Structures are given as structure tokens and as C-alpha cells.
Amino acid sequence: MRLCFLVEEHYRHDGMPNEVVRQLTAWGHEVDVVRPGGSLLRMTEVMGAGTHDAWVLKTVSGGPGLTLLEAAAAAGMTTVNDARSIRGVRDKALAAAIGRTRGLPMPTTYAVARPELLREIPASEYPLVVKPSDGSSGRAVHLVSSPGQLEPLLPELAGEGLLIAQPYVRNSGTDIKVYAVGGELFATERCSPLHPDPAVRERRVPLSAEVAAIAAQVGAVYGLDLYGVDVLLGPEGPMVVDVNDFPSFRQVPDAAARVARAVLDLARAGGTPVPPPAPRPRAQALSVSIPAQVSARAGEPL
Template identity: 85%
Template sequence: MRLCFLVEEHYRHDGMPNEVIRQLTAWGHHVDVVRPGGSLLRMDEVMGSGAHDAWVLKTVSGGPGLTLLEAAAAAGMTTVNDARAIRGVRDKALAAAIGRIRGLPMPPTYAVARPELLREVPAAQYPLVVKPADGSSGRGVHLVSSPGELEALLPELAGEHMLIAQPYVANSGTDIKVYAVGGELFATERCSPLHPDPAVRERRVPLSAEVAAIAAQVGAVYGLDLYGVDVLLGPDGPVVVDVNDFPSFRQVPDAAARVGRAVLGLARTGSRAAPSVGRPPAPGLPLPIPAQAPAPQSSAARASAAPAPAAPASARAGEAAL
């Protein structure tokens, strides 16, 4: 199988996706790597060749990679995840609208094109979490305790194109990150970017049935196959505060092999279609939510599930100078 990975400079030396690329190559598959931010690309030639079975995106939210992935999808190529689904979660204002409309437990969200418009958020909504609508990896996240604190922050926010603000959800200072890969869910606990504590180490934790159900619903709502969900355990129950396409999968056992198998499966069958924006599920139609988190596969099961390698002569990983 031939795959194209779109990997921006931010992730050039990152374990994810480089370990996945190495694993796929070891299985005998051909992987081309395109650096969207560092290549001159003639779009009709890149997209018109049809040489790849699937395109995979690992880029920062505001980078050019998603444009290339959408062009590949428009040319009829398989993408991992569905390009429309990725667009739906990378714009955090759009993601909040979709999630709330379709019944996800998410905080109310204000969106502004100019930071001074945040002055109009009612004082009763404070403290606020303010962040860029195209942010990623915790960039630019601020906890604002009062309108006066917002005034002092406005000059720092001036460089952002669009911002969102959400009422702060009281929590213990740690987030639950749920990773979805190959139909399985894995939960980790980590320090919140709003409450940095070097003593808190990211670790695997048991996944409750309630959080597992919400994480599975996230995939159905946005049309994602490989994704991560940030959940806070607030006073009124779990709250979804962020959704990421193709996250780091840290702490997931055998992550490179699991993600590699998932990519190959999606390349063969196609990603699930993104749902229509703004149309909630019909009453009485259940979402595909598991009653409990799936049990991880055993090492023997993982070995038997590994794809058969292609002919060794076709195995090559390289950076395409497209």
C-alpha cells in the first residue's frame, strides 16, 4: 500500500507520526512524507497523480496541511481522518457549535474576531477560559478571573485572528485525555494547561463507562476515526473541552502499531463520513456508544492482527520533494 503523510515542521522530529511511518515501512508499505510548510507544490500535479491509497494529516491547526488534505479529498482520494471532520474540529468555534447542537456536554462558547469584543461577555460568566479558535497543544490558553484581568490581557490577544471564551469548569487541576484508535479507547490523566504542576506525570487511568460513552459520541458527532478528547470532571459531570484529530496517542500501549493498523484499515475502507453540520440526530436514534470501554488487545491478538507485509522491493520511506 502507498501512503502520503502530510507532516509540518512542528512535528518533524516528533514520535508521532514518525514512529507510525517507521512501523508502516517495516511492514513493507511505501510512505511518502510531504512537508506542507517547506515545499513548493504544484497543486494539479500533486493531487492529479492518484498515486497514493490514502493521505494522512499530522499538522498544527493553523498550518497549510489541511488545505492539501482537502484538495486530495476533492480529487477523490481517501483521507485519514475525513477532511470535513478535521475542519469541523480544528476551528474551535465551529466545533463548539456542532458539539452543543448535537448534544455533547460542552460549555457555552463565545467567539469574537477582535479581542476587545470580549468585554461584552457578561460578568456572571467569569472566570473565563480564553484561547485561539485555531490553537493547538495548549497554545495561548488563558484563565481570566475578572473583566479587569481581561483588560490587561487584551494587548497579548491582539495578534489572534479569532478567539473563543468559555466559562471555566471547576476541576481538580487534571484533564482526562481519551484516545480513540482502531475502535478502542484509552484514557490518560495529565496536568491541565491552566494549572501547570511539574509533579503531575501523565499516566494511564481506568476509563469509566460514562466518559467512554461521551468519547465514542464525539467520534460519531464529528465523523472522526482517529482522535483525542479532553474531558474535565466538573461538579455537574464530565465536560468536553477540546477535540483533536490525530493526537499524540501518548501512553497508548503499542501506539505506533495500533495507529498504523488503523491507518491501513481506513485506507482500505475509507474514513467515516462527517455528519451534516447543524443537524442533530433524529429523536430516538441511538448513537453508536459502547456501554463500557473496550478491553485492550492481548499481545497475541495484536500480533495476529498485524497486516501482511507487501513485497519487500516496494518498501521505501522517503520525503517527497513535490
């Protein structure tokens, strides 16, 4: 197969997706890597119908890669993930609206185009977590304890575009990151960006049936195949606080091979979801099956 990976400069030297590209090449597939932020793109001719079996995106939010992926989708080509699904989670304000409407446990979310409008949020909602709607990698995320603490932050937030604010979910200081790949879920625990603690090492943890069901629901709600979900275990139960398309898959065993198989399966299926039977997540399991769009083959794909 011939695949095109759109890789932003931010991820140029990262293991993901470079290890996936190496794995696919080792299996005999042809992979073209395009760096949207470092190339002159002649958009009227960049999409050649039928030149690639699938296009895969690994870029930062707000980067030009998603425009290219959407152009490929408009030309009728297969994309991983679906371009419309990626847009639905890259905009965190939109993702919150979609998620709450579809029954996902998510915090109340406010959106403002100008930072000073954050002053209108009732004091009863504090502490607040404020971040850019198109943010990624923990950029410009602030825990604001009171309306008075908000004021000095307003100039710093002025250049961040659309902002969202959510009431802080009280937690132990660690996040549960659930990765979905090849029809399985893998859970890791890591230090929250709001509570940096160098002593907390990211590690795989057991995945409860409740969190597994929520993570599987995230894929169905947003139409994602390869994704990550940030979950906080708050006083009212698990709460989804972020969703990422094509995350790092850190701590996932044989991550490069698993992701490579999933990409190939989706390319073969033309990006069309092929739902298997409903999942039966097991409490305290390190990984569980989910209703993935395509199940990865056990053997080496060629």
C-alpha cells in the same frame, strides 16, 4: 499500499507520526512524507489521481497541511481523518457549535473577531478561559478571573485571530485525555495547562462508562476515526473542552502499531465508515470498544 503523510515542521521530530511511518515501512508499505510548510507546492499538479491509497494529516492548526488534505479529498482520494471532519474540529468555535447542537456536554462558548469585544461578556460568566479558535498545543490559553484581569491581555490577544471564551469548569487541576484508535478508547490523566504542576505525571487511568460513552459520541458527532478528547470532571459531570484529530496517543500501549493498523484499515475501506455493533463500555476499564469506522485486524497487516 502506498500512503502519503502530510507532516508539519512542528512535528518533524515527534514520535507521532514518525513511529507510525517506520512501522508501516517495516511492514512493507511505501510511505511518502510531505512537509507542507517546508516545500514549494505546485498545487495544480500536486495531486495525481490514484498515486496513493490514502493521505494522512499530522499538522498544527492553521498550517497548510489541511489545504493539501482537502485537495486530495476533492480529487476523490481517501483521507485519514476525513478532511471535512478535521475542519469541523480545527475551528474550535465551529466545533463548539456542532457539539452543543448534537448533544455533547460542552461549556457555553463565545466567539469574537476582535479581543475588545470580550468586554461584552457578562461578569457573571467569569472566570473565563480564553484561547484562539485555531489554537493547538496550549498556545495562548488564558484563565481570566475577572473583567479587570481581561484588560491587560487584550494587546497580547490582538494577533490571534478569532478567539473563543468559555466559562471555566471547576476541576481538580487535571484533565482526562481519551484517545480513540482502532475501535478502542484509552484514558490518561495529565496536568491541566491552566494549572501547571510538574509533580503531576501523565498516566493511564481507568475509564468510566460515562466518559467512554461521551468519547465514543465525539467520534460519531464529528465523523472522526483517530482522535483525542479532553474531558474535565466538573461539578455538573464530565465536560468536553477540546477535540483533536490525530493526537499524540501518549500512554497508549503499542501506539504506533495500533495507529498504523487503523490507517491501513481505513485506506482499504476507502475511508468509508463500517460501524460495528454499539459499544458496551465497562466502568473502570483501561480501554473499551467504540463504534469505530473500521476495527483493526489482530494480525500483522500486509
